[in-house]
Amino acid sequence: MKKVMILLAVVFAANVMMAQKKDRTDAFMYNKNGQYEKAMASIEKCINHEGFLGMKPNDQATAWLYRATIYQNVIQSGDEKLLMKAPDALEKVYESLMKCMENKDFLEENRQEIIQRVNAVMNTYYNVGAVAFDAGQYDVAIPQLKKAYDIAKSLGSPDANEMLKYAAFASMKAKDFDKAIEYYTMLQSSGYEGEDLYYNLASAYLGKENKEEAAKVISAGIAKFPSSEALIRENVNLKLMEGKGNEAVAELEQLLAARPDDVTLMFALGTIYGDDTKDMFDGDKAIDYYTRAINAKPDFYDAIYNLGALYINMSNKIKEQADAITGFSKAEQKQYEDLINQANELIQTGLPYVKQAYEAQPSPEIKAVLKSMYVRLNMLEEVKALEATE
Numbered sequence: 001m002k003k004v005m006i007l008l009a010v011v012f013a014a015n016v017m018m019a020q021k022k023d024r025t026d027a028f029m030y031n032k033n034g035q036y037e038k039a040m041a042s043i044e045k046c047i048n049h050e051g052f053l054g055m056k057p058n059d060q061a062t063a064w065l066y067r068a069t070i071y072q073n074v075i076q077s078g079d080e081k082l083l084m085k086a087p088d089a090l091e092k093v094y095e096s097l098m099k100c101m102e103n104k105d106f107l108e109e110n111r112q113e114i115i116q117r118v119n120a121v122m123n124t125y126y127n128v129g130a131v132a133f134d135a136g137q138y139d140v141a142i143p144q145l146k147k148a149y150d151i152a153k154s155l156g157s158p159d160a161n162e163m164l165k166y167a168a169f170a171s172m173k174a175k176d177f178d179k180a181i182e183y184y185t186m187l188q189s190s191g192y193e194g195e196d197l198y199y200n201l202a203s204a205y206l207g208k209e210n211k212e213e214a215a216k217v218i219s220a221g222i223a224k225f226p227s228s229e230a231l232i233r234e235n236v237n238l239k240l241m242e243g244k245g246n247e248a249v250a251e252l253e254q255l256l257a258a259r260p261d262d263v264t265l266m267f268a269l270g271t272i273y274g275d276d277t278k279d280m281f282d283g284d285k286a287i288d289y290y291t292r293a294i295n296a297k298p299d300f301y302d303a304i305y306n307l308g309a310l311y312i313n314m315s316n317k318i319k320e321q322a323d324a325i326t327g328f329s330k331a332e333q334k335q336y337e338d339l340i341n342q343a344n345e346l347i348q349t350g351l352p353y354v355k356q357a358y359e360a361q362p363s364p365e366i367k368a369v370l371k372s373m374y375v376r377l378n379m380l381e382e383v384k385a386l387e388a389t390e
Helices: 002-032 036-047 057-077 080-084 089-102 104-109 111-134 138-155 160-173 177-189 195-207 211-224 229-241 245-258 263-273 283-296 301-323 330-360 364-376 380-387
Strands: none
Touching: 002 036, 002 057, 036 057, 057 080, 057 089, 057 104, 057 111, 089 104, 089 111, 089 138, 104 111, 111 138, 111 160, 138 160, 160 177, 160 195, 177 195, 195 211, 195 229, 211 229, 229 245, 229 263, 245 263, 263 283, 263 301, 283 301, 301 330, 301 364, 330 364, 364 380
């Protein structure tokens, strides 16, 4: 009886294996004839059979390759009705090819076809992710770009890091700071050391209100990119947020002493001292640093614009003092006139910088500011000339 039972088990196993091979062969033939719906049904029946794992490794790998081929053909067919029956076709192609690649011998024997198909999947994921990103659909873009990266990495592609950067940036846009930190950390571990990595990773930590980690990242970034305007600015902003304005200034002035020609540092100091909403405001120091930056770099647009804006803000503060005088005595009138003259002198001093900024970047906003300065100074011909360009 025992021998009979063993014989029956062997016969049953043989029948199972034959059935699976038949399903695989049917899938191949249906696919070859363009009968993709039947091909999908046959290949799914094959790989989902309880005896599938008992097949020889190469037979399994062949089935996975057939499955990838079938679903790629479904995608390429563009048949909407068919695609509705296989909404996860791309994921199935990806899964199938990854299974194929687990069999190293099979991979070597079929490398050209497998790698070609894997590349096609990678590009599809990347393109879908890029389209979603451009449309502002960041939640859709992130997993697509991450899968593109996973494939690129498995292939040793030099584009892998760019894909991961894209996925990380999409995470920042989606305000998924945990995922952004994960991806930027992975990027750093892979050897990427770009300035943007430090800036974005610090921003992700700030998004989670983790100022301590953000400060560490910024410090590490500045050590590698000492002239990075973005990192220096972020470092200053972080210090100001923490009420450490004096510390920020001390660090910048120390750096400037070591790099006296660094216009980025001059501009950063000008920005700190020129912010009249903060306790650190010092108009004279701001003017000095902006002027030094412009002298070192005459086409430094941001410094030119900021200096012009600083003079306007300082003028407006004095004009507010003048407008607050409500008395009509001679002394009060004299005080009013003196203040108005001081305010206009500041406008006159700032005018060349605003004109230069407008000539460099003639935006409607700067044009409006320039026109208001002409009006303040009663420069009517200049007002007409400016209006003639509208």
